[in-house]
Amino acid sequence: MKWLPLARRLAHEVVRPESRWHTAVATxxxxxxxxxxxxxxxxGLWRLRDGGSDVQSWLDTVYSDQTLITRVDAVHADTVAGPDMDIPFDGAPTSSSTLPSLxxxxYRHAMIDxxxxxxxxxxSGYGTALACARLGDDLVTSIDVDEELVRMAKDRLKLCGYQPQVEVCDIxxxxxxxxxxxxATVSVRPVPLSWLHALRPGGRLVTTIAGTGMILTADKNADGGATGRIEWDRAGFMQTRHGSVYEQPPGDTWKEAAEGDGEExxxxxxPLLYPPDAWDVMSMLELKVPGIDYRRDEDGDARAVWMLHPDGSWARATTTGRLESPTVHQNGPRRLWNELERVRxxxxxxxxxxxxxxxxxxxxxxxxxxxxxxxTITL
Structure with missing residues (x-):
């Protein structure tokens, strides 16, 4: 299997040759x-792709700079067998192999020595492997909350010649x-206190704020706190979870949002906006009203955007023309669309x-x- 030239090509695409990460991506x-x-x-459904069924397509896909979803709800792609392999699956992504450039x-934001x-x-273990290739196994610890993911990643790391410390742990x-x-290539809100305890003096943490595109970097101070900034760079990661799947808005809230007139x-x-398409708007809104779930639908010129919140609030905006102002239905303790318009x-x-x-x-x-x-805002 001739994968090495493809890995080298990927390295040239995502990092400069003089970077110390170039060799890691290339090998x-x-x-x-x-x-x-x-x-x-x-x-809107998920379909399983099996690399072994089309090796060239598999290699072209994995050695391209894209995120590959490996787990939807509690179903890992590797565990599907038999007739189920051909059945489309509905659910929310819960694990992935992040695009290599990100x-x-x-890692570069972390300024790793x-x-x-x-x-x-x-x-998936790929990011851990890059760290091992760059630093050596002894300097790398890798954790995930899911025992199945840890077991798979640990086996694959060993197969590739890497044996870092890999543990089941809630970050x-x-x-x-x-x-x-x-x-952390998962997002958090707020920064866990345990990170400050685990960082050595002068150590640096890098993460993203849940529900936003904001990369947070901070260096530990002598007093045990940390100072840093929100980088001008942008990134989006899945949020931390404490079980096998993410909590979803109650079905009755979604049904009401899809069909109801609402209180207002x-x-x-x-014009109609889907906030995840405008990261600065979405990030600003998420800081003030954390936990919004966004959904959309499009059928020709007819478009709809939904906003749902765990407290039962929802908003639905619909329009039948590209230039028409959308009609907005809202319900619940918060007026979510009003909050969005304040940001705009x-x-x-x-x-x-x-x-x-x-x-x-x-x-x-x-x-x-x-x-x-x-x-100013405190998370």
Whole structure:
């Protein structure tokens, strides 16, 4: 199987040749970590892709700079067998092999030195393998909350010649050691206090804030807290979970949002927006109202966007023309679309939103505060 030229090509695409990460990307066999994956179809369902059934397509896919979904709800692609392999699957992604360029960007934000002891998140194990190739096994610890994922990743790492410390561990809880760098390719809110306890003095943490595209970097201070910033770079990761799947909004809330009139019906002053398509808007809104679930549908010129919140609030905006103002239905204790329009009002008024480039202060007791100019928010 001629995978090495493809890995080298990928390395040239995602990192400069003089980078110390170039050799890692060029030599780690990503196909060993993603023998199967879930591919999104136009109907919103997931279809299983099996690398062994079309080896060339498999290699072309895994050695391209894209994220590959390996687990949907509690079903890992590798565990599907028999007739189930041909059945489309409905659910939410719960694990993946992150696009290689983003893994490297997160590691570069960490400013990792050759002697740094690092904690990383496991997923498929590919990112862990890159860290091992760069630093050596003894300096790498990899954790995941899911026992099945840890077992699979550990076996594949060993097959590729890497034997770092790999453990089942909830990254929001007590960590299994002390580190110079913590790099989480899952998102959190707020930064777990256990990270401060596990970081050595002067150590750096890198993560993303849940529900946003914001990369947070911070260095540990002598007082036990940390200071840093929201990078101008952007990234999106799955949120931390404490079980095998994510909690979903109650079915009755979704049914009401899809069909009900709601308590308030208005006309928006702005064109229809799906917030995940505008990361700065989504990030600003998520900081104020965390936990919104976004959904959309499109049929020709007819379009709809839904916003659902765990407290039972929902909003539905619909339009039948590209230039028409959407009709908005809202219900529940919060008016979610009104909150979105406040963010858009600020963007129109000021020309920018203050989220990216904000200063980050984490107190020794774990309170995380973002400030930029006169704007401030504590997570």
């Amino acid at each position: 780690v066999p990503r196909h060993q970590f993603v023998p199967r994956w879930w591919e999104a179809a136009d109907d 893994v490297v960007r997160m 050759d002697r740094d002891r690092v904690l990383v998140t496991t997923g 929001t809880g007590t960590l299994p050691g002390t580190y110079d760098r913590i790099v 019906i208005t006309t928006s002053r702005y 009002n600020r963007l129109n008024r000021e020309g920018a939103l203050p989220v990216y480039g904000a200063r980050v202060t984490i107190t020794p007791d774990g309170a995380t505060t973002l400030t930029r100019g006169g704007w």
